[in-house]
Amino acid sequence: MRNRKSLFALLLLVCTGLLAGHASAQGLTVQIVNGVPSAIPIAVVPFGQTAGPPPSTDIADVVRMDLNRCGKFRSLARNEIVETPTTGAEIKFPTWQQLKQDYIVVGRTSDAGNGALRADFELWDVNKQQRLLGLSITGQGSDLRRVAHQIADQIYQKIIGVRGAFDTRIAYVTAVGVGQNTQYALIIADSDGYNPQTVVRSREPLLSPAWSPDGSKLAYVSFEHGNSAIYVQDITTGSRRLLSNKRGINGAPRFSPDGRRLAVSLSFEGNPEIYVMDPEGGALTRVTNSLAIDTEPDWTPDGASLVFTSDRSGKPQLYQVSAAGGAPQRLTFQGQYNADASISYDGTKIAMVQGNGNVYRIAIMDKSLGDQVKFVSPGSLDESPSFAPNASMLLYASTEGPHGVLYAVSADGRVRQRLVLSDGDVREPAWGPYRQH
Amino acid sequence: MNATVRITFAALMCVGLAACAKKQEVKTAPPEAPPEAVTQSTTTAGAYTPADLDTDACLRQRVVYFDFDKSDIKPEFQQIIACHAKYLRDRPMARMTLEGNTDERGTREYNLGLGERRGNAVMSALEADGASASQINVVSYGEERPVCREHNEDCWSKNRRAEIVYTAK
Numbered sequence: 389m390r391n392r393k394s395l396f397a398l399l400l401l402v403c404t405g406l407l408a409g410h411a412s413a414q415g416l417t418v419q420i421v422n423g424v425p426s427a428i429p430i431a432v433v434p435f436g437q438t439a440g441p442p443p444s445t446d447i448a449d450v451v452r453m454d455l456n457r458c459g460k461f462r463s464l465a466r467n468e469i470v471e472t473p474t475t476g477a478e479i480k481f482p483t484w485q486q487l488k489q490d491y492i493v494v495g496r497t498s499d500a501g502n503g504a505l506r507a508d509f510e511l512w513d514v515n516k517q518q519r520l521l522g523l524s525i526t527g528q529g530s531d532l533r534r535v536a537h538q539i540a541d542q543i544y545q546k547i548i549g550v551r552g553a554f555d556t557r558i559a560y561v562t563a564v565g566v567g568q569n570t571q572y573a574l575i576i577a578d579s580d581g582y583n584p585q586t587v588v589r590s591r592e593p594l595l596s597p598a599w600s601p602d603g604s605k606l607a608y609v610s611f612e613h614g615n616s617a618i619y620v621q622d623i624t625t626g627s628r629r630l631l632s633n634k635r636g637i638n639g640a641p642r643f644s645p646d647g648r649r650l651a652v653s654l655s656f657e658g659n660p661e662i663y664v665m666d667p668e669g670g671a672l673t674r675v676t677n678s679l680a681i682d683t684e685p686d687w688t689p690d691g692a693s694l695v696f697t698s699d700r701s702g703k704p705q706l707y708q709v710s711a712a713g714g715a716p717q718r719l720t721f722q723g724q725y726n727a728d729a730s731i732s733y734d735g736t737k738i739a740m741v742q743g744n745g746n747v748y749r750i751a752i753m754d755k756s757l758g759d760q761v762k763f764v765s766p767g768s769l770d771e772s773p774s775f776a777p778n779a780s781m782l783l784y785a786s787t788e789g790p791h792g793v794l795y796a797v798s799a800d801g802r803v804r805q806r807l808v809l810s811d812g813d814v815r816e817p818a819w820g821p822y823r824q825h
Numbered sequence: 826m827n828a829t830v831r832i833t834f835a836a837l838m839c840v841g842l843a844a845c846a847k848k849q850e851v852k853t854a855p856p857e858a859p860p861e862a863v864t865q866s867t868t869t870a871g872a873y874t875p876a877d878l879d880t881d882a883c884l885r886q887r888v889v890y891f892d893f894d895k896s897d898i899k900p901e902f903q904q905i906i907a908c909h910a911k912y913l914r915d916r917p918m919a920r921m922t923l924e925g926n927t928d929e930r931g932t933r934e935y936n937l938g939l940g941e942r943r944g945n946a947v948m949s950a951l952e953a954d955g956a957s958a959s960q961i962n963v964v965s966y967g968e969e970r971p972v973c974r975e976h977n978e979d980c981w982s983k984n985r986r987a988e989i990v991y992t993a994k
Contacts, residue, residue, distance in 0.1 A: 566974075593966070593969035593970070595933050595934070595969070596933070596934060611966070611969070614964065615964050616937065616965070636941060636963070636965075637937050637938065637941055637965055639934050639937050640934040653934065653938075655938070655941055659938070659941075659942075660937075660938045660941070681935060681938030681939065681942070683934045683935055683937070683938055684932065684934045684935065697932070697934070697935055699935075699938075703894075704931070704932075704935055725931060727931065727932045727935050728932040728934065728935070741931070741932050743930065743931060746930065748930060748931065768976075769929060769930065769976060771931075771932050771933070772932070772933070787976065790974055790975070816933070
């Protein structure tokens, strides 16, 4: 047990070191804050290579990081991997049983022509000595991290029984500089923070990025013309459209699950109300009607209802209303301040910001557990929760000293990791949908 | 090792903090001192002129501060509101934008709403003192434009504010 602990510590050390190495190039570092002793032990053996120059990415290494990140696995540190089988036939099971591994992944890469690379991999149950998966994935040599994320997704799905969400992207906002000199940027990156790409830059605040369900567009709020305005931007072509710049607040856009409607908060009629609009610029339907601040709508998975923040009872609380309008029903009764809902894909969980005194933490209300509320972040200024598409993890924004930072946390709250931009603030995370191939 | 990384990081952050603090001192906006008692002996008789915006002790004060999660105007700011309302009455061509702001606590979009509520509260008070709504525009920046960036009440109290910005004098 003691040995196992030190192994894990070593693993953390290796992870931190490896990632820090990349971080200077990528601008992001990842640090696992607390581990889970009960996580499933899995050995991901370095991939072999049949011919040609060595791939630019260590695929097994990326798979290992992914599996560790989600909190459900504890992958064997590379320097503990004493044998390097690349096919199932080469696995000597006693070795891995002795290392107390439940699963082993082996694989090899080969040239697939035209700059493409083929990765063949197998997942084996160490105790049953049984092959669970044998697949090949082909990808561009320049995009091998994505191939690795796809392999991790397959492993996750086979063992956990839920689709993996490693091959997804995240969006977030950075703010670099102070006061008048602050530069804002809306960035998209892989789910592990790698491959950041700037979608839009501004000298004025940007906030509330929201993915279209097909992952092709982002809606967001920009102050570039002095007041808040909602834009929708195609992330492949970069073309964008102004969707709303009415008098007052234009905020909190969220695409409906079918992508054909956008819920927003607008105050042109006097105070912030929830509206549903046609993103093609057509009809505007008013959903709420109160003298309170009604904002931060999110859609239920069936697209029929919205959960939103309202202070109609005095302090902000979450309410649910039909997307066609009607009488809202209050959902939250525990905590002084509940706001900014993120609903899981199956509708059973609602993540929110819960404030009590000066402490703001991310809480998850679980309908399948009788609306039990559980904190998954320590505070004290945590906000902006966003579920992964499989709800295994969520992203949120926090502060470290003067800086805004992002955390990813497993849905059970047991594993947290920090994604830190080396310069300035990182905020407003939004986890994108499954990628369409 | 992990601890070393953390300590290094903490040390780096301290350096960053110190650097920020220095910069902010220079550009810290109007301090949150209760407005001085202002006698309008020179101005009550005559009409304000644009020059008074730079010289008049009352008109030079352009920030109204609020309590946490509140948007009601505190009594000590009534005098500022009164002199700016008089300026708007005296100068029908004058235009102002009221910029509503909040501290960092709570969510960004909710704070946009709260900032707007503060801007609207100042606008209503100006209107009550005879200013015309057509002269006033309200913009909310929520928590996006802090004048102070530390995570404590002293800073938060400076950020919970509505700023009066003249766009036409």
